[in-house]
Amino acid sequence: MFQTALDTKPSQxxxxxRDIHLSAFRYMMLARVLDDKFAALYRAGGxxxxxxxxxxxxxxxxxxxxxxxxxxxxxxxLIRDAAGRLAFGETVLDSVRTYLGSAHGPMRGRDGNxxxxxxxxxxxxxxxxxxxxISVVNGILLAxxxxxxFGTVGAACIGDGATSTGSFHEAVNQAAxxxxxxxxxxxxNQYAYSTPTSRQFACDSLAHKAAGYGVxxxxxxxxxxxxxxxVAGEAVSRARREGGPQMIVARLLRLCGHGEHDVAEYVDPExxxxxxxxxxxxxxxxxLIQKNWLDEPQLAAMKDEIAHEIETxxxxxxxxxxxxxxxxxxxxxxxxxxxxxxxxx
Amino acid sequence: MSLxxxxxxxxxxxxxxxxxxxxxIYGQDVGAFxxxxxxxxNLAMEFPGRVxxxxxxEDAMVGMAVGAAIEGMRPIxxxxxADFSLVGFNQIVNQAATLxxxxxxxxxxxxxxxxxxxxxxxxxxxxxIEAIYAHYPGLIxxxxxxxxxxxxxxxxxxxxxxxxxxxxxxxxxxxxxxxxLPDEALPVGKARIAREGRDLTVVTYSAMVHEALEAANELxxxxxxxxxxxxxxxxxxxxxxVVASVARTGKLLCVGEAWPWxxxxxxxxxxxxxxxxxxxxxxxxxxxxxxxxxxYHHNLWAAHRPTARSIATTARNLLRQ
Numbered sequence: 001m002f003q004t005a006l007d008t009k010p011s012q013x014x015x016x017x018r019d020i021h022l023s024a025f026r027y028m029m030l031a032r033v034l035d036d037k038f039a040a041l042y043r044a045g046g047x048x049x050x051x052x053x054x055x056x057x058x059x060x061x062x063x064x065x066x067x068x069x070x071x072x073x074x075x076x077x078l079i080r081d082a083a084g085r086l087a088f089g090e091t092v093l094d095s096v097r098t099y100l101g102s103a104h105g106p107m108r109g110r111d112g113n114x115x116x117x118x119x120x121x122x123x124x125x126x127x128x129x130x131x132x133x134i135s136v137v138n139g140i141l142l143a144x145x146x147x148x149x150f151g152t153v154g155a156a157c158i159g160d161g162a163t164s165t166g167s168f169h170e171a172v173n174q175a176a177x178x179x180x181x182x183x184x185x186x187x188x189n190q191y192a193y194s195t196p197t198s199r200q201f202a203c204d205s206l207a208h209k210a211a212g213y214g215v216x217x218x219x220x221x222x223x224x225x226x227x228x229x230x231v232a233g234e235a236v237s238r239a240r241r242e243g244g245p246q247m248i249v250a251r252l253l254r255l256c257g258h259g260e261h262d263v264a265e266y267v268d269p270e271x272x273x274x275x276x277x278x279x280x281x282x283x284x285x286x287x288l289i290q291k292n293w294l295d296e297p298q299l300a301a302m303k304d305e306i307a308h309e310i311e312t313x314x315x316x317x318x319x320x321x322x323x324x325x326x327x328x329x330x331x332x333x334x335x336x337x338x339x340x341x342x343x344x345x
Numbered sequence: 346m347s348l349x350x351x352x353x354x355x356x357x358x359x360x361x362x363x364x365x366x367x368x369x370i371y372g373q374d375v376g377a378f379x380x381x382x383x384x385x386x387n388l389a390m391e392f393p394g395r396v397x398x399x400x401x402x403e404d405a406m407v408g409m410a411v412g413a414a415i416e417g418m419r420p421i422x423x424x425x426x427a428d429f430s431l432v433g434f435n436q437i438v439n440q441a442a443t444l445x446x447x448x449x450x451x452x453x454x455x456x457x458x459x460x461x462x463x464x465x466x467x468x469x470x471x472x473x474i475e476a477i478y479a480h481y482p483g484l485i486x487x488x489x490x491x492x493x494x495x496x497x498x499x500x501x502x503x504x505x506x507x508x509x510x511x512x513x514x515x516x517x518x519x520x521x522x523x524x525x526l527p528d529e530a531l532p533v534g535k536a537r538i539a540r541e542g543r544d545l546t547v548v549t550y551s552a553m554v555h556e557a558l559e560a561a562n563e564l565x566x567x568x569x570x571x572x573x574x575x576x577x578x579x580x581x582x583x584x585x586x587v588v589a590s591v592a593r594t595g596k597l598l599c600v601g602e603a604w605p606w607x608x609x610x611x612x613x614x615x616x617x618x619x620x621x622x623x624x625x626x627x628x629x630x631x632x633x634x635x636x637x638x639x640x641y642h643h644n645l646w647a648a649h650r651p652t653a654r655s656i657a658t659t660a661r662n663l664l665r666q
């Protein structure tokens with residue numbers, strides 16, 4: 001289920017800078033607390049089947065993308081995009097339901113954790129081969145051109161690792177050839193699982209790849225949510241105005257393991273101490289307080305409200321039934337008459 | 346007028362484009378050029394903007410189709426050769442085939458695979474990979490053997506709400522002719538008795554149907570009557586029609602142009618063994634291509650795949666048991 005607030009979300013142009021920043025910050029905070037909750041449930045054991053993948057350190061970039069999109073746009077997030085998902089309209093309850101395996105969740109137990117989505121609402125559930133999502137976004141945008149539906153954009157988010165895949169190359173080139181309103185966001189977070197960027201690519205910046213495709217590109221400090229908001233907003237606007245595909249390369253550091261199973265001892269301590277290792281949430285909070293757009297009591301109230309929202313969702317999802325293998329319809333085709341069944345004797 | 350298998354595929358696409366505004370064609374050289382085999386000849390001109398040349402990007406071609414299908418379109422993707430679809434394999438089996446099950450959103454795409462061997466085509470333009478796709482849940486895999494089926498099954502493929510792998514045999518493209526297009530057809534999922542007989546059932550599909558028919562003609566001069574089941578679709582597999590035929594003949598030979606390990610012929614024997622073991626008067630047999638890449642030179646190619654002669658020889662051995 002999607003938040004109805006999305007329907008009434010004013011476009012960025014009509015909101016003040018203060019409102020946009022505060023809204024983005026709240027999604028960042030919500031995502032961080034939600035992620036921490038999943039991590040705690042994972043460590044407690046038994047509640048979560050499968051892995052937990054956090055967006056720690058990437059919430060600023062993620063929220064900036066999500067908040068720059070509008071209802072009707074398409075969003076193909078990466079695994080660290082809890083903030084962007086929430087900003088785009090995914091409910092806390094849907095993410096909790098998916099992690100906890102509620103039958104009422106959008107994936108009904110058939111898929112889990114970060115593979116959740118809501119296709120009808122434009123939120124695509126990723127397959128694990130993340131680069132493969134880009135051309136699917138292209139296809140939705142091409143279909144809208146066929147259908148003469150203009151003015152929407154599609155955002156696809158990947159990490160530095162996915163830029164090494166053939167799917168990435170094929171899809172970026174395809175979007176450029178078709179001049180599609182694609183916004184491709186690359187979170188260059190220094191590690192693809194444990195592989196450092198030095199073993200991933202040899203160019204100075206991933207942004208250099210854009211010229212080869214004939215695609216516009218902006219680079220941004222991914223730890224600075226205000227800069228991310230500006231760059232994401234501009235890229236989405238250009239794509240919306242038929243400006244063709246837009247690439248954003250944001251440099252930042254993943255402030256967690258690949259998943260919660262990964263203690264990430266391989267992360268270079270020097271990187272953690274460098275500007276890339278700044279926690280975007282702290283940067284955002286300092287920025288808002290310095291601007292006088294947020295004070296300590298407001299911050300405390302925001303944290304309380306978020307904690308309550310998440311606890312409520314967790315409590316509800318825990319009361320909901322798990323998927324029932326005996327009630328499950330074991331059928332992968334729409335065409336029931338062509339399904340082969342389970343081959344049971 | 347007569348019409349080839351290839352022209353039937355072109356006509357089916359023309360009709361799909363004419364009848365359904367959601368249909369479009371996407372593939373390499375399919376536009377003004379009309380496709381490597383001319384299966385989309387003149388369609389770009391007749392249906393402006395709806396027959397699009399793609400970059401050489403099989404992965405992105407299928408990804409694009411999945412996205413368009415999500416948005417309500419009915420894309421037909423032409424792979425230049427079935428062999429090249431392996432570059433887009435991930436999108437087909439992991440993206441397209443899982444979408445409906447994961448999300449409840451249908452993925453009505455048709456991926457056309459010009460497949461199978463022709464003399465001189467070599468290892469990378471000849472492969473029969475229908476079984477690899479059939480292995481994955483969420484896909485329908487069609488293998489028409491006649492001009493009529495090429496036409497009607499392609500139309501049905503586009504109309505189905507599921508992803509369809511449409512395996513059209515290149516050897517049949519120009520060899521096979523029919524007087525006219527069919528007005529009605531067996532539905533997808535039903536096998537066809539291509540020839541009735543009492544002594545032995547040959548289960549096969551696509552180009553091998555014609556090799557089997559030739560073998561059956563030869564054997565009939567020796568007094569044997571061979572029944573031939575044309576599967577038409579390898580997924581779903583019409584086990585009922587196969588078992589009913591074996592019930593009549595008591596003997597089973599499965600013939601496929603694909604490689605021998607696993608695959609359609611092995612699946613048929615497995616199913617008949619499970620569901621109709623008592624119907625068999627002799628151990629079921631299978632005949633496939635040799636377990637090497639498909640060779641280039643005609644002499645090698647002709648010996649690599651099953652032929653009317655090798656089918657007749659295998660059938661004779663089985664008939665004498």
